[in-house]
Amino acid sequence: MNMKLLLSLTLILMGALLKAAPSTETKIRVTEDFNMGWKFLLGDSPERREINYDDSQWRTLNLPHDWSIEGDYTPDFPAGKNNGFFPEGLGWYRKTFTVAKEDLNKQFVIQFDGVFMNSEVWINGCYLGRRPYGYSTFRYDLTDKLKFGGENVIAVRVDNSNPGADRWYHGSGIYRNVHLIKTNYVHFRHNGGIYITTPIAEKHTATIKANYEIMGTFFDKNEIKLFKKNRWLREENKWKNAPRKHDCIIRTIIYDHKGKEVARTENNHVIENYETNYKATQTVTFNNPNLWSDKTPYLYTVKSEIEYNGKLLDDAVTEIGIRKIDFVPGAGLFVNGVETKLKGVCLHHEAGSLGAAVPRKVWIYRLSKLKEMGCNALRTSHNPFEPAFYEVCDSMGFYVMDEAFDEWTTGWNVNWTENPTGKAMNGYNHLYNEWWRTDLADMIKRDRNHPSVIIWGVGNEIPDYRHYKHAGETIAPMLALCKELDPTRPSCVGDNNCKLTDKNGVTEQLPIMGFNYIERDFGSKDMYRPMHEKYPEKLCFGSEVNKELCYHIAMRDNPYVIGGFIWTGIDYLGETKELGRRGWNSSLLDLTLNKKYEGALYEACWTEEPRIFITSCDVSASGPMEYTTYGQAGERVVLSKERLFSWNKREGEKTFATVYNNCDEIELKLNGKHPIKYPFSLLYFHCTFAFAILHELLTYFHYDTRTI
Secondary structure (H helix, E strand, C coil), X not given: CCHHHHHHHXXXXXXXXXXXXXXXXXXXXXXXXXXXXEEEEECCCHHHHCCCCXXXXXXXXXXXXXXXXXXXXXXXXXXXXXXXXXXXXXXXXEEEEEECHHHCCCEEEEEECCCECCEEEEECCEEEEEECCCCCCEEEECHHHCCECXXXXXXXXXXXXXXXXXXXXXXXXXXXXXXXXXXXXXEECCCCCEEEEEEEECCCEEEEEEEEEEEEECCCHHHHHHHHHHHHHCCCCCCCCCCCEEEEEEEEEEECCCCCEEEEEEEEEEEECEEEEEEEEEEEEEECCCCCCCCCCCCEEEEEEEEECCEEEEEEEEEECCCCEEEECCCEEEECCEECCEEEEEECCCCHHHCCCCCHHHHHHHHHHHHHCCCCEEEECCCCCCHHHHHHHHHHCCEEEEECCCCCCCXXXXXXXXXXXXXXXXXXXXXXXHHHHHHHHHHHHHHCCCCCEEEEEEEECCHHHHCHHHHHHHHHHHHHHHHHHCCCCCEEEEECCHHHHCCCCCHHHCCCEEEEXXXXXHCCCXXXXXXXXXXXXXXXXXXXXXXXXXXXXXXXXXXXXXXXEECCCECEECCCCCCCCCEECCCCECCCCCECHHHHHHHHHHCCCCCEEEEEECCCCCCCCEEEEECCCCCEEEEECCCCCCCCCCCCCEEEEEEEECCCEEEEEECCCCCEEEECCCEEEEEECCCCCEEEEEEECCCCHHHC
16 A cells, blocks of 8 residues: 555544544533443343333343344345345343433433334333334434433334345344433434535635524423423413523534634524424535545534523534535536546445444444545445444545435346345335335435435335336435435436336436446447437436446546446345355455455556556366456457466466556566566466466556546
């Protein structure tokens, strides 16, 4: 790794691990890490929800927790190869905690970043609710059910006993972080109450627009109970103390990455006693901003405050990046005025032997390996990831396609690439009608402040595409909801059959076209051209592509193709093809983050500094070894699917060598013979093996960035 990149990654790691500067910390709003000291037991019993239930013999653990990854590898589990032959099942979590008596007039909300799946929650024996989708972040208000000054018990039932919720490993349990949030009754709403955009993001000036939704409850706990009772249960009798109006100050302060204030604004607002959704907008302008991009991931902190009668009622902080994203039809994607290509990979949400409970430091390490290779974009396949993932992407400089669903209203009956019984036996199609709006809205409102997120994905390889009228009608309200909640970003689907979606009303509604393996429809050489010619007003990209070089060529040579996401960046658990293998192993990096030859190929394509890699295969090996792609000059290239891990072969045997590079010219010396010069291209050749076969490898670094 070169020193410049090493220094950059070091600064990123420091920024991601250190706390915010003291001036940007909240003093009124308290978000407590609620991960410690939980009890856990597999199995089911309704008594486990009760406050006096004896859980002393249960296992004590800290969250996040994935019980599937702890289980034995067993081929008889119902989920089988989809879940990597790991167990699923049903389990309970309980936690006993206290709330101070002096917090009687505070509001307490518990937030689950993700529970897989079908979770139900009780506090002190009182039912709070159910959330079936295992990838959603959700919260419950505990306030009315708490014992202030005494012990409280929260119980969570997690039912992942129906096999086949996904086609990949998903994990089981409270596998993401849990937070306990304490605020005053007057506060910014927890999900979507702070929405920040950057309508002006120029070199010399920036304007930040803060959109606020405020819960304006000025009563104390007992007054709230009386007000609710009289207002909602007996509308004919007005409460004797009618809602009064309060003059408040709403304030927005901008801090740089060192905690130094760079700008602020404040103004007065009149909020009624029980205004449940007061809306306000503020703009802040300042000069000479540091603009955010994949190469300069500079973050500012926005502190939002509500003040009444000289007292601070709420303070919330939001990290943002100031950037201008333009999707220009026919011309491409521009970030801060600079044409940018998405050199991306798809990822699943787990991390190998850690399962689905992935610490932030692990995300930092995994993404740093991709960053070293020149990757600048990630697709959350095929569901929302945990909040910490997007924070890491913000700080490291990745563009994110944030995806919601793998199914809509129907599952697969027959699909040539998947199980004939369906995409998944118990996939999202069973939840869609009841939950799609809630799940999609929660994802958008949670993630729309992240500068890394640039595209919303509402579906991947959706079975509904087969239903001509139905598909267009189904996607319309989803696209409308995306635009309503965030008009600054386009939305799309991962389209694996563009000839169908072109007929059924899906494609014509999309702001931007994402295609999965479009070469299946139109061939490798001009695969994007037919859809571009029909819809010249829409940009397109490979929402999911193979590792063949033709995708890079299409992105490089066509401005209307803004990039692609390779399937996949890192090997993952589940979706295995056979017993004895726990996951998918056709990625750029393996589960231990070692680079594969495909990773070397795309590092040569993606990076701006000279790269050269050499690998070999056994030409005498049996079985399917080759696939066809196209080289840098459009020539037909046959590459091997199998690569050797060493050059230790018997004297005189033939070997097939491939050199991946991005240099203008390379020079090889074979067994000390006169050098052979090759122009910039994929270099592939047969040679007879001899010990020390590559006596010397010289590289001339006459690099031309226009060829990348």
